[in-house]
Amino acid sequence: MPVEVTKSDLPNGIKHISPEKIDHRTDEEIAAWLQKRHPVTSDKNIWGFWDTGFAQMSPWVKRNVINWVRRLGPEWTVHIVDRVDGSETSVFHYVEESYFPKTFVEGTMDGHKAHMGDLVRLPLLWKYGGVWMDVGLILLRHIDDICWKRIEDPESPYELAAVALMHLPDTYTPLNGFLCTKRNNPFVKRWHDIYLALWSEGATNSKDFHKHPLLRHLPLFDLQMETVNLKAEKPNVELLCDYMAHYTCAERLRKLIDPNDGFNGAEWYAKHMLLFDAGVEMFHIQKITAWDAQRQFRLFSLPRTGAGAVVDESWHEAEAFVTSVLANSSMIKLPHGPRNEGLKVNMLADLWDAEENHNKDIEEGSFAAYLRYGSLHFDQTREVKKLDWQNPKEEIVTIGYLEPVKM
Template sequence: MYDDKALLRSADIGVLIDHRSDEEIAAWLQKRHPVTSDKNIWTFWHSGFAQMRPWVQRNVINWVKRLGPDWTVHVVDRVDGSDTSIFNYIDTSLFPQTFIDGTMDGHKAHQGDLVRLPLLWKYGGLWMDAGLILLRHVDDICWKRIEDPESPCELSAVALMHLPDTYTPLNGFLATKRNNPFIKRWHDIYVALWHGVTNAAGFHKHPLLCHLPVFRLPKNVANMTPVEVNYEAFTDYVAHYMCCERLRKLSDPKDGFNGAEWYKEHMLLLNAREEMFYAQEISNWNAQHQFDLLSMPRSGDDVVVDTKWQEAEDFVTSVLANTSMVKLPHGPGKGGLALKMLADIWDDEENHSKDNEEGTFAAYLRYGSTHFDQTREVKKLDWQNPEEEVYTVGYLEPIKS
């Protein structure tokens, strides 16, 4: 299932690791830190780091450990008076009024959608969703190619095929230097959707997006959903993706920015099924099975090395060797995903230590995420944009049928 030569041990990468304790790093993450370069990791939790689930906190703490001193991890929030409030980083002019007023009454994920792009546009770096376990250094995933003056790559994202022959960039992992023109326009389109509303209901019918087809889940996920998916509601939930789709299919006659050409020349796409959802793919998206394997004891006097143990060993080591990250999403709930995810299981209070319980395969995954490295190359997604209609229209103007 894996080649053990694909992993390097801790002695090979130990120089990169931040050796502070979890408690020291957690305290540090709750303070605001100066932005001194483009090497920033940005994430958001609306109620602040202290209110994260324990497994999510450990994700972010391990980013700090794994990336070492060259990168600064920033956890921003939407808490009034907080030192790490988003309003200490980004001017209110870049947000819709409902976000400023704190009156958004839909899914909390949409607050994160509103903050990720202005942070990247102003400061540069990487956006990573907090529910992401990082398994290799971001330099090796994409940043070396973005930083290379000989490389055309200016923005990196993971992508899934939501529609036939079309890979859609996701927004849970984004990397770019500051002042990226695509990022700024993408954000402007999304903010325009929020004019006069407090939630995303009906965004798929908005004049800026209604010409686009609704998004559909990849078949391997949709086939496991126990109830029929409301794809219009799901498209509202991922309207942030749709704004990117709009931009990559138009050329603005007013300012000359050709989103289609820019996307083709400067986007570094990675295959999400390989680099983000590999753990789910090899376990058939069975969250309970993932939980059971990770909760098994890996070491100790009472451990029996049987077929079940070997399955867990192969699963975790294959993940450590073959993917850049493990994204653990929560489904959007009513109107969207009904499938229970590993994140939902670890959220339960009785499971708050199960992602890192001593001696388990989960703890082995955590250890490997900071102490092991991979020898494989992270490949650019081999996909050419199909011949699609490019709309010649202002990027904030409706497309007339």
């Protein structure tokens, strides 16, 4: 790790965190703790999932999760659940089998592994509350400051926080890689029920989910790639919508009023959703590098300190890159991307997964190590701003939330 940064070295927008707020256990001690099951004693839970268990994660992903524990302190409990038969941290210790389709319970899913996480995240939040974070996420700010203070405030109207992207013109859709709520959220339960219904006819993967009777009336996502500076060939929309069907289920719920119990999805969403701009809070490094993974890898790998450091144009580029992220984004999501689902973009996650790069995110003296150091020792002075967006005037259907719309 880089040498300690003094107050005079800090760029604008960053301040030091008091050392007593950080968990100082070793990586090995925290990793061992994460592989044990811990009781749920409050809503202040961090939930993550890796189907084959924590020990099978790539080293950089393990370090993400270990640093969640370090950064958040004892008030928050990090739970990493899995789908390993007999595992102490199996999701079935927390959630009954009835919340999952037969293919998940029997272990016969044969599609993208991300959909296992889609089936897991909402039941955990519904039953226990807290924050779901995809394990490919580097946390740069405390959960309390990102959203939890506003979620737990009895005077606040907000009940569910998420980052959002524009998947249709003028329409922001919440992503599911970061979700924050207290337990028993009515939107979360219905959202999961809709997604579960997609798997009820014996599906073992997401093929043709966009044609399912519960979703077929909705417009296909038209990813607005310019909003996150993604310069790539437009994906196959149908394949992408199958991959992102979990998002579409939330869109269905947002656009209906259920006559059976009066739940008004549009009204609930407008009043109780706390959305943040994913282009700012989650995909900052991708946006400022136009999703160029090789450039990201090069900048993070450059020596910042030590004998190999050369303060030239590239060094200044890397310094501006890393300090911008540390000062202006709540988290870094490093996805692998749905290559088989129509979006062919190389990702930094794939480069760091490679065995020869297993320590590139912590290489001594590098800008990547400085990022890791800053994620634990720095805090931001800016406010995390709510996304300024109003639900557009759209057709709202009156129908049971698990009933198909007549076409």
